[in-house]
Amino acid sequence: MNFLRRSLMLVAATVMLAGVAAAQTAPPHPSPVPRPVVPPAPVPPPPEVDGASWVLMDYATGQILASKDPDARRAPASLTKVMTDYVVSAEIANGRIHPNDMVTISEHAWRGGGAGTDGSTSFLKLGSQVPLEDLLKGMIVQSGNDAAIALAEHTAGSEDAFANLMNAYAKQLGMVNTHFSNASGYPVANHYSSARDIAILSRALIHDFPTDYAISAIKEYEWNGIKQQNRNELLWRDPAVDGIKTGHTAEAGYCLDASAKHGDERMIAVVMGASTNKARADSAMALLNYGFRFYETHKLYDTSKPLATPRLWKGAANQLPIGVASDVLVTVKTGEYDKLKATMDIPATLIAPFKKGQQVGTLRVTLDGQPVQSVPLIALNDAPQGGFFSRLWDSILLWFHHDSGNTEQAPGGK
Incomplete structure (x- = not known):
């Protein structure tokens, strides 16, 4: 029994590490057209306005x-x-x-x-x-x-x-x-x-x-x-x-x-x-x-393109592609694009089933620590439950999986 338990723990650790690596793999968001390196130009305050x-x-x-x-x-x-x-x-x-x-x-x-x-x-x-x-x-x-x-x-x-x-x-x-x-x-x-x-x-x-x-x-x-x-x-x-x-x-x-x-x-x-x-x-x-x-306005992420593929438990597939329902745009002062930071709040344990379009987590975009955008992260595909033995195996692996929440840097996030 001890030998069997050690074997299961080794397999579980291997699967979980693979799942974490997959969740952090995603294409970067588009970058602005490269410009010559020049000193940053200050942005003045807004103009004087005659209005209450x-x-x-x-x-x-x-x-x-x-x-x-x-x-x-x-x-x-x-x-x-x-x-x-x-x-x-x-x-x-x-x-x-x-x-x-x-x-x-x-x-x-x-x-x-x-x-x-x-x-x-x-x-x-x-x-x-x-x-x-x-x-x-x-x-x-x-x-x-x-x-x-x-x-x-x-x-x-x-x-x-x-x-x-x-x-x-x-x-x-x-x-x-x-x-x-x-x-x-x-x-x-x-x-x-x-x-x-x-x-x-x-x-x-x-x-x-x-x-x-x-x-x-x-x-x-x-x-x-x-x-x-x-x-x-x-x-x-x-x-x-x-x-x-x-x-x-x-x-x-x-x-x-x-x-x-x-x-x-x-x-x-x-x-x-x-x-x-x-x-x-x-x-x-x-x-x-x-x-x-x-x-200036920038598009950070495209509609329906995966931003992460976290581990999916008890599903017909082992991963769940997640993304945004519409293009993520942000408007910032000229020259502040590189200061943007994006993170994804995703539960550490995702258990099937999921419906396409169902919210899974939240994408948060900040600038100098201040919120700029908060966008739902959704399942990009239907994710039905797996078969009986697949679910049983994942139930065993979940004994060794600790749900402590998961906040990741979004792909391309500064």
């Missing part, structure tokens, strides 16, 4: 690159219409409404957002019928409050019901400092958002509904014989700017939600509570330029 709160977000990663009071709850004015646009676009995608629907302009839309008010209007006529797609243009380009109310009523039956729908979508998108009470941004109680939430919403609109987002790049729009220009003056300053929305009330100040694209890079800048129209435009443009000049 603001954020600069990288579109590809959703990372906030610079900010001031990003979670402060403020009146969003007509930035509200970005959510109205998102909800209408989502309801079109779900087949509940259609771009060619004829929308009747109610008395509420006419009185609450029409020519007789002090707010922005598309000059819609009471009782007229307007194609839904034209109302979208009127709301986004002309910032028509009447168009926003008409869209809300057509989509949900009433503006109050539409506001509930707005809040449901806001919760779904993770907008934790937002509550909407109407579709236009007219100042009322309990109607607020934050610079970070508006950036989150804008990123979702660009990603989920690019065709509808493209409307925000239209410089002018004519309806009922009246031509009005888009209030986003950055559309005339820089051809890279293609959206998104302006807003202004006495309570909110001057607000601007702007986005621009250079090559494969896109930035989103949200400024809330600026002192003037020019100040909000200057500040948003400065933030966008700062982002493009001093930050």
